[in-house]
Amino acid sequence: MDVLIERDGDVLVATPVAEHLDLSNSDSIRHEIISALGDCHKLVLVMERVEFVDSRGCGAIISCLKHVSAAGGDLKLCEVKPAVRNVLELIRLHRICEILDTRDQAIYSFESRA
Amino acid sequence: MEIRMAALCDIRRNLKFPLHGVLTMIGRDPGCDIVVDSPVVSARHFIILNRKGSYSLEDLGSMNGTFVNGQRLARRTRLFTGDRISVVGLTLIFQVEDSPGDASRDAVNASSKTMAGIQGERTIPLSELVNAPLVPELSSLEVDGDLRLSVKPEAKLRGVLEIARNLSHSLDLKIVLPQILDSLFAIFPAADCGFILLRDPQTGAMTPCAAKYRRPHDSDSPPVSRSIIQQVLVGGRAILSRDAGVDTQIKLTDSVQHFDIRSIMCVPVNREDGDCMGVIQLDSRDRVNQFSEEDLALLVCASLLAARAMEVARVHEERQELEAATQIQRSLLPTVRPSCAGFQFFDYYAPAHRVSGDYFDYIRLPGNRLAVVVGDVVGKGMSAALLMAHLAAATRICLVNAPKLTDAMRQLNVLLLNSISDDRFITFVVAVLDLDQFRLTVINAGHPPPLLRRGSRKPIQLEDFAADLAGLPLGVRDCPYEQVETTFEPGDMLLLYTDGATEMRNNSGAMYGSERLHATILAAPGDAEGMVNALLQDLQQFAQTRLAGDDLTIVCLGRTCQSKSG
Numbered sequence: 119m120d121v122l123i124e125r126d127g128d129v130l131v132a133t134p135v136a137e138h139l140d141l142s143n144s145d146s147i148r149h150e151i152i153s154a155l156g157d158c159h160k161l162v163l164v165m166e167r168v169e170f171v172d173s174r175g176c177g178a179i180i181s182c183l184k185h186v187s188a189a190g191g192d193l194k195l196c197e198v199k200p201a202v203r204n205v206l207e208l209i210r211l212h213r214i215c216e217i218l219d220t221r222d223q224a225i226y227s228f229e230s231r232a
Numbered sequence: 233m234e235i236r237m238a239a240l241c242d243i244r245r246n247l248k249f250p251l252h253g254v255l256t257m258i259g260r261d262p263g264c265d266i267v268v269d270s271p272v273v274s275a276r277h278f279i280i281l282n283r284k285g286s287y288s289l290e291d292l293g294s295m296n297g298t299f300v301n302g303q304r305l306a307r308r309t310r311l312f313t314g315d316r317i318s319v320v321g322l323t324l325i326f327q328v329e330d331s332p333g334d335a336s337r338d339a340v341n342a343s344s345k346t347m348a349g350i351q352g353e354r355t356i357p358l359s360e361l362v363n364a365p366l367v368p369e370l371s372s373l374e375v376d377g378d379l380r381l382s383v384k385p386e387a388k389l390r391g392v393l394e395i396a397r398n399l400s401h402s403l404d405l406k407i408v409l410p411q412i413l414d415s416l417f418a419i420f421p422a423a424d425c426g427f428i429l430l431r432d433p434q435t436g437a438m439t440p441c442a443a444k445y446r447r448p449h450d451s452d453s454p455p456v457s458r459s460i461i462q463q464v465l466v467g468g469r470a471i472l473s474r475d476a477g478v479d480t481q482i483k484l485t486d487s488v489q490h491f492d493i494r495s496i497m498c499v500p501v502n503r504e505d506g507d508c509m510g511v512i513q514l515d516s517r518d519r520v521n522q523f524s525e526e527d528l529a530l531l532v533c534a535s536l537l538a539a540r541a542m543e544v545a546r547v548h549e550e551r552q553e554l555e556a557a558t559q560i561q562r563s564l565l566p567t568v569r570p571s572c573a574g575f576q577f578f579d580y581y582a583p584a585h586r587v588s589g590d591y592f593d594y595i596r597l598p599g600n601r602l603a604v605v606v607g608d609v610v611g612k613g614m615s616a617a618l619l620m621a622h623l624a625a626a627t628r629i630c631l632v633n634a635p636k637l638t639d640a641m642r643q644l645n646v647l648l649l650n651s652i653s654d655d656r657f658i659t660f661v662v663a664v665l666d667l668d669q670f671r672l673t674v675i676n677a678g679h680p681p682p683l684l685r686r687g688s689r690k691p692i693q694l695e696d697f698a699a700d701l702a703g704l705p706l707g708v709r710d711c712p713y714e715q716v717e718t719t720f721e722p723g724d725m726l727l728l729y730t731d732g733a734t735e736m737r738n739n740s741g742a743m744y745g746s747e748r749l750h751a752t753i754l755a756a757p758g759d760a761e762g763m764v765n766a767l768l769q770d771l772q773q774f775a776q777t778r779l780a781g782d783d784l785t786i787v788c789l790g791r792t793c794q795s796k797s798g
Contacts (some may be wrong), residue, residue: 141611148655173610173731174655180708181655187709209659209678210704214711 121150126162126225130155133164139175148178152185159191162224166197171205179206183215192216196224238287240266240280240317240324249324251287256280258319259292271506272296272320272468280311280326287311287326296320296467320469394418395537405545409442412538416514417444419530422521423514428501429461430510430542438465438510460498464511470499470535472528495522499535501542509542557587557617564624570594570602572667574722577604578760579787580768582732589616590730590783591623595631600667603631606728606787607660607706608679615656622651623658623706637664641675641713645706652707659705661728665720665789672720674698675713678705680731683750687723687758687793694754696746697726725763725790727753732784733767738775748774760788 120143122133132151136143155161161182171179183193196218198206206212218224238251240258249266257264259277268277274294281288290308291298298305299318311317313328395415413426428442438461464471474495498513512535516523561583569577579592589609597603607623609616626647634640641662648658659679665672674682674697681699685692698716720726729749736744748770756766764786771784 144655173608173657173659177610177655177657180657184654184709208680209657210702214704214709 119150120147121154123150123154125158127229128158129160129162129225129228130158131162131164131221131225133166134168137167138170138172139168139178140170140172141174144174144178148181151182155185159186159189160228161186161191161193162221162228163193163195164197164221164224165195165199165202166221168202169199171202173209176205176209176211179211179215192228194218194224194227196221238280238282238326238328241327242322242324244323251280251282254282256282259294268319268322270321273322277319278305278317281308287328289317289326294319320467395534405441405542405549408541408545410444412512412534412541413442413444416512416531416534417446419534420514420516420523420527422495422516422518422523424517426512426514428510428512428538430501431508441510460496461511461513464498464500465508468500468502468508470497470528470532472497472523472525474522497523497528497531499528499531501535501539503539503543509539512538554587560621561587561617564621565592566594570596572602574792575665575667576760576790576792577788578764580764580785582784584732584783587617588783589620590732590785591620592728592785592787593624593627595628597631597664598635601664602667603662603664604726604728604787604789605631605660605662606679606730606785607658608730608783608785609658610656619652619656619658623648623660627662631662631664637662637673637675637715638713641677641703642710645677645713646710648707649710657705657707659731663726663728663789670720670791671717672724672726673715673717674726675715676702677713678702678708680729680734680746683727683729683753684718685725685727685753685756685763686721687725687790688721692754694750720791722791722793723758725758725760725788727763727767728787729767730783730785732782733771733786735782736771736775736784744771744774758790758793760790763790764788 120135122135124131124133130151132154134143134147139147151161151163163179163182168175179193179195186193194216195206197220198217203212203217206215206217216224216227218227240249240251241247242249253265256266257276257279258266258268259275260268260270260273261275264276272295274292274296276292277294278289278291278298281290288308288310289298289300289305291305296319299316300309300311301316302318311326313326315326317324317326395412409428412428416426417423423446425443425445427440427444429438430441431437432439460471460473472495495516495518496513498511500508501510501512502508512531514523514531565581566579569579577594581588581590581592583590589611591605591607591609593603593605595603595605605627607620607627609619609623611619626644630640630644630647631637634643644660652658657678660677661674661679661682663672663674663682676682676698679702681696681702683694684697685694697718701714701716703713704711734744734746734749738744749767752767752770753763756763767786
C-alpha cells in the first residue's frame with residue numbers, strides 16, 4: 119500500500135505515504151488512487167510526507183487530475199513541501215491544480231464551490 | 233437426540249473432513265477451516281453453513297466458482313448427502329451420516345487441516361487441474377485406458393526433455409514455436425494438427441503464431457476453435473475434449489464440426505507471474521487413439537517448458553527491438569547542424585540509457601525561419617523513445633503547416649493529447665529564429681526556461697527567457713500557449729537544455745541547480761560550441777565520477793558578432 123485513503127463526505131483524501139513520488143511508486147500510487155475513487159470525483163492529495171517528486175511523480179498527479187476532470191470533478195493539492203512545489207510550478211501544474219495550505223482548506227474548497 | 237455428522241470427502245485421495253460448528257470456511261487462506269493449497273482456489277472460496285443440521289453452501293464470489301453437481305452456484309444452495317462439490321481441480325462429496333461413528337474410521341481426522349499438506353505437496357499439482365468441473369467426461373477416461381495405443385511413457389518423457397533441450401538452444405520465437413510443435417507431434421502420434429496462439433501485447437487478441445499439420449493438405453483452413461480457446465483463457469485451465477462431436481461442454485463451432493475432430497487438447501501458456509501469454513492446442517482425428525487425461529497432463533508439462541522458452545525468446549526479441557528503437561531514434565535526431573550565415577549552432581545529446589526520452593531538432597520553416605526545439609518525454613527506455621518518435625513527426629507537421637507558432641503549439645498539443653497515455657507528458661520548448669528579421673520567438677510548454685545571454689549588452693546580461701509565460705507541458709490538457717518575442721542581436725545567445733543538466737546530482741547528492749548553471753553560462757565563451765563545452769566541462773567537474781542518471785540534451789544558438797550587416 120502506497121497511499122492512505124480516507125473519505126470526508128464526498129471528497130476522497132489520499133495521502134501518499136512515501137517520502138518520494140517517483141518512478142519506483144508512481145504507477146502503484148496512481149492505480150491505488152484511481153481504483154479508490156470509484157464514482158467519486160473530488161480528490162484531495164495530501165503531500166505532507168512527500169519530499170521529492172520527479173517527472174513520473176508529476177505524471178501520476180496529472181493522471182489523477184485527468185481522471186477526475188473527465189468526470190467533471192477536480193483535484194486539489196495540499197501540504198506541499200517547498201521543494202515539491204518548485205517542481206510542480208516548473209511544469210506549471212499549479213495553474214490547473216489548486217495548491218492549498220492545509221487539508222481542511224482543500225476539502226473546504228470543494229464545499230464552498232458546490 | 234440424533235446426532236448428524238456431516239463431512240466432505242475427497243474420494244480420489246481417500247480423505248474426509250468432518251464439518252464441525254456452524255460455519256466451515258474453505259479456501260486457500262491458511263485461516264480457513266479446510267485449506268486448499270492451490271493458486272486457482274480463491275483465498276476464501278466457499279462456506280458451508282450448518283443451521284440445526286441443515287447444511288447449505290455459499291460461494292464467496294470466488295474467481296473460478298463453486299459447482300454443485302456440475303452447476304455453478306449463483307446463490308446459497310442447500311446441500312444433500314451425496315452432492316458433488318467441485319472447485320477447480322478438486323471434487324468433494326458431501327455426506328451426512330446419522331451416527332458419528334463413521335468419522336472415526338476415516339483415514340483423516342479433523343486435526344488434519346490442509347489437504348495438500350497431507351500429500352506432502354505445496355499445491356494441488358497442475359495435472360490434477362485437468363479434472364475440471366467444466367469437462368466432467370474426463371473422470372471416466374480411466375475406464376478405457378487400455379484401449380489407448382499411444383507412445384510409451386519413457387518416449388513421452390524423452391519428448392519433453394527434447395523440448396527442454398531444443399528450447400535452450402534458440403532465442404528466436406520464429407524458431408522456438410515450430411520446434412515446440414515438432415516435439416509435441418513426436419510425443420503425441422495421434423495429433424493431426426497443432427497451433428500455438430499468442431496474445432498480441434498491443435491488442436490483446438489471440439494470434440496464431442505457429443501451426444503444424446500431420447498431412448500437408450490440411451493446412452488450407454486451420455480448425456482453430458475459438459470457443460475452446462476462450463474456455464481455456466477464461467478458466468485458465470487445460471481442457472481435454474474427447475470426441476468433440478458429442479461433447480456438450482464445449483460449444484460446438486463450425487470449425488470443429490466441419491473437420492469432424494475427435495479429440496482436442498488445449499492448454500494455457502502462462503508466464504511465471506500467472507499471466508496468460510497464449511495457448512497451445514492439439515487436435516486429433518484419430519478415433520481410436522484419442523487423447524487421454526494423461527496426455528493432457530503431459531501437454532501441460534510441456535506448456536510450462538514452452539512458456540519459459542517463449543519468455544526468454546521474447547526478452548531477446550525485446551532487446552532486439554530496443555536496438556531497433558535506438559537506431560530509429562538516432563535517425564530522428566539531426567545529424568548536421570544548420571548552416572546559416574551570421575548564426576551558429578551547437579548541440580550535445582547524451583541518453584542515460586540506450587534510448588532516451590529527450591528530443592531536439594532543427595526544423596526549417598517557410599519564410600526563412602528556423603525552429604530549434606527541445607523536448608523531454610516523461611519516462612525512460614522504450615515507451616519514452618516511441619513517444620519521442622511520435623513527437624518528432626508531429627512537431628514537424630505542426631510547425632511547418634501552421635503559419636502562427638501559437639496555433640502550431642496548440643495543434644501539436646491536441647495531437648499528442650489523443651495519443652499519449654494518461655500518466656505521460658512532454659515538456660517542450662520551441663525557439664523560432666527569423667533569419668531575415670533577427671527576431672526570436674519562444675514558446676515554452678512546461679520546460680525549463682531557455683537561457684538568453686545578451687552578449688550585445690554591457691555588462692552581459694543573462695535571463696531565464698519567457699519563464700513567466702510558460703504554459704502546461706504537452707499532453708496534459710488542451711490549452712492556449714503564449715509566445716514571447718525579442719530581437720536577437722549580434723552576440724546574443726540562447727541555450728536550451730533538459731533538466732538532466734540542472735537536476736544532475738553528484739556523489740554527495742547535491743544538485744547542480746540553476747544558480748550554478750547561470751554562473752557557468754555567464755562566464756562561458758561567446759560562441760555556441762564554446763558555451764556548450766564550458767557547460768559540459770563544469771557538469772563533469774560537478775558530477776565527479778558519477779555518471780549522469782538522466783538524459784541530457786543541450787542546444788545552443790548564437791548570433792555572431794560580425795554579422796551586423798545582415
